[in-house]
Amino acid sequence: MMYDLIIVGGGPAGITAGIYAVRQKMNALLITKDFGGQLVRKAGLIENYPGFEGISGLDLIQKFEKHLRKFSIDIKLDQVAKIEKRGNIFLALTQSKDKRESKTVIIASGADPRQLEVPGEKEFIGKGVSYCTLCDAPLFSNKTVAVIGGGNSGFEAAIALDKWAKKIYILETGPEVRVEKENQEAVKKTGKVEVITSVILKRIEGEKFVKALLYKTRKTGKEMTLAIDGVFVEIGYQPATSFVKGLVDFNERDEIKVDSETFQTKTPGLFAAGDVNIGKYKQIVTAAGEGAKAALAAYDYLRK
Amino acid sequence: MMYDLIIVGGGPAGITAGIYAVRQKMNALLITKDFGGQLVRKAGLIENYPGFEGISGLDLIQKFEKHLRKFSIDIKLDQVAKIEKRGNIFLALTQSKDKRESKTVIIASGADPRQLEVPGEKEFIGKGVSYCTLCDAPLFSNKTVAVIGGGNSGFEAAIALDKWAKKIYILETGPEVRVEKENQEAVKKTGKVEVITSVILKRIEGEKFVKALLYKTRKTGKEMTLAIDGVFVEIGYQPATSFVKGLVDFNERDEIKVDSETFQTKTPGLFAAGDVNIGKYKQIVTAAGEGAKAALAAYDYLRK
Numbered sequence: 171m172m173y174d175l176i177i178v179g180g181g182p183a184g185i186t187a188g189i190y191a192v193r194q195k196m197n198a199l200l201i202t203k204d205f206g207g208q209l210v211r212k213a214g215l216i217e218n219y220p221g222f223e224g225i226s227g228l229d230l231i232q233k234f235e236k237h238l239r240k241f242s243i244d245i246k247l248d249q250v251a252k253i254e255k256r257g258n259i260f261l262a263l264t265q266s267k268d269k270r271e272s273k274t275v276i277i278a279s280g281a282d283p284r285q286l287e288v289p290g291e292k293e294f295i296g297k298g299v300s301y302c303t304l305c306d307a308p309l310f311s312n313k314t315v316a317v318i319g320g321g322n323s324g325f326e327a328a329i330a331l332d333k334w335a336k337k338i339y340i341l342e343t344g345p346e347v348r349v350e351k352e353n354q355e356a357v358k359k360t361g362k363v364e365v366i367t368s369v370i371l372k373r374i375e376g377e378k379f380v381k382a383l384l385y386k387t388r389k390t391g392k393e394m395t396l397a398i399d400g401v402f403v404e405i406g407y408q409p410a411t412s413f414v415k416g417l418v419d420f421n422e423r424d425e426i427k428v429d430s431e432t433f434q435t436k437t438p439g440l441f442a443a444g445d446v447n448i449g450k451y452k453q454i455v456t457a458a459g460e461g462a463k464a465a466l467a468a469y470d471y472l473r474k
Numbered sequence: 475m476m477y478d479l480i481i482v483g484g485g486p487a488g489i490t491a492g493i494y495a496v497r498q499k500m501n502a503l504l505i506t507k508d509f510g511g512q513l514v515r516k517a518g519l520i521e522n523y524p525g526f527e528g529i530s531g532l533d534l535i536q537k538f539e540k541h542l543r544k545f546s547i548d549i550k551l552d553q554v555a556k557i558e559k560r561g562n563i564f565l566a567l568t569q570s571k572d573k574r575e576s577k578t579v580i581i582a583s584g585a586d587p588r589q590l591e592v593p594g595e596k597e598f599i600g601k602g603v604s605y606c607t608l609c610d611a612p613l614f615s616n617k618t619v620a621v622i623g624g625g626n627s628g629f630e631a632a633i634a635l636d637k638w639a640k641k642i643y644i645l646e647t648g649p650e651v652r653v654e655k656e657n658q659e660a661v662k663k664t665g666k667v668e669v670i671t672s673v674i675l676k677r678i679e680g681e682k683f684v685k686a687l688l689y690k691t692r693k694t695g696k697e698m699t700l701a702i703d704g705v706f707v708e709i710g711y712q713p714a715t716s717f718v719k720g721l722v723d724f725n726e727r728d729e730i731k732v733d734s735e736t737f738q739t740k741t742p743g744l745f746a747a748g749d750v751n752i753g754k755y756k757q758i759v760t761a762a763g764e765g766a767k768a769a770l771a772a773y774d775y776l777r778k
Binding site: 182185186189190193194195217218219220221222223230233234236237240350351352430431432449450451453455456457458459460462463466467 | 486489490493494497498499521522523524525526527534537538540541544654655656734735736753754755757759760761762763764766767770771
């Protein structure tokens with residue numbers, strides 16, 4: 171069976187592309203390992219997706235998924251291992267060894283959280299080390315925790331943790347934090363957050379669970395130990411793009427280069443929408459808008 | 475008082491820009507004659523704004539407006555007559571002779587419906603001639619109506635009218651219609667729509683109310699008369715951009731030229747989002763996405 175469009179990814183960009191594709195009567199398949207992308211890991215209420223004054227990431231993605239499933243689109247819960255182009259046809263090979271053909275492809279596979287890559291990190295995943303503040307914050311009631319990363323996601327994680335933890339450290343490798351004013355003020359208001367900059371992380375220690383974080387600061391060079399019960403990793407995202415190498419160009423952050431009007435990559439018929447591409451502004455509503463534009467551009471490409 | 479940002483327009487692009495501006499702690503003013511833009515004139519349910527499976531334009535815009543008003547943004551119900559730039563400062567002059575100053579401006583004033591410009595059109599506005607199918611369709615229960623325009627909006631108007639009218643003509647000036655398949659099929663299904671192409675409209679006639687539409691076709695050159703009770707004008711939109719002449723460049727459709735990543739015009743600090751700009755794809759979710767990007771770009775511009 172030959173599809174008009176294969177969409178890779180089930181976050182806001184992929185789901186919106188799916189809604190638009192089906193409404194254009196395109197014969198479409200969406201492949202994703204799960205629905206939500208970064209939305210499900212989002213800490214706190216989402217207050218900037220127009221139409222919803224305050225909604226959790228999980229609730230919003232459930233609405234998105236339900237909206238998509240209203241239409242007749244094929245959905246395959248699997249992960250794409252490789253995309254190839256043969257002549258005018260794209261081939262999507264999945265991890266379960268499935269092979270699907272399509273005339274166009276939209277990559278909307280988002281980005282995965284970056285890892286610290288220090289000793290103890292992998293060992294204590296689920297035992298104090300978390301990449302999902304929203305999911306895990308309630309486990310740290312009246313505990314002391316560290317958030318790694320002094321950007322907006324780090325500060326938003328600290329704000330979310332305020333409801334649970336008794337003491338929160340934010341650790342930043344740079345000499346200063348780079349954060350929206352609103353987040354800065356909200357963190358200050360908690361009265362329980364301590365920000366430490368110029369940090370070089372050494373390792374995470376513990377027994378059954380995390381007990382301490384060891385680091386140096388660039389200022390003193392002295393090794394310091396923080397007694398903590400949890401580590402929340404908020405140091406950005408790695409675009410999920412390895413399966414499409416050869417067909418697209420990347421920038422220095424491994425983001426896919428696209429035309430910012432049609433979101434087409436350097437390969438005709440291959441598009442990239444949302445967090446995977448070079449776009450500067452990465453928001454739920456911008457990802458959704460890009461998904462719609464990419465689907466309409468794929469439709470235009472097919473008509474020619 | 476000097477604003478950080480003035481937003482012109484209260485549709486999806488302007489409202490989303492407002493939400494993002496306030497959350498960035500920008501001191502912002504939104505000027506609009508009313509909320510909604512084209513949304514309030516939208517016929518039928520909106521099924522392609524992710525998160526809402528089916529919602530009327532009025533309901534959606536009310537949610538958008540309520541969402542915006544949750545934040546502390548200045549709102550002025552007025553119309554902008556002119557925007558000037560003096561040094562680094564923008565001046566917005568309104569029809570009520572108000573004068574406001576700002577460091578940046580986002581134009582999100584949308585587009586107004588194009589008029590037929592034939593005799594009888596102005597005379598019978600509200601007496602059978604309508605630019606708002608959704609608002610006026612229920613007045614034409616069991617009547618015969620004509621929709622002018624064989625594009626998607628014309629076909630969607632006919633679909634909306636199906637619930638009310640007993641007979642519907644769609645008149646198109648071109649030799650064929652250019653319509654999404656889904657709309658074409660839905661129109662066919664009504665069994666009461668007749669499409670006439672290559673039409674040259676002559677005039678609208680009536681007494682108290684519209685009674686007839688006179689036209690020629692390019693094929694025969696003969697003048698024809700349709701006995702009808704209503705005329706729905708669906709021939710596209712004219713961007714509302716006259717107040718900003720001199721500061722921006724236009725394309726041949728009077729749409730404002732912008733960079734498609736930041737939505738900045740040729741004037742630094744002046745942005746244009748949504749239906750007013752040259753963007754090819756004009757949807758609710760793409761307008762919202764562009765509003766968010768323009769507000770974040772205005773914030774970046776102010777930081778420098």
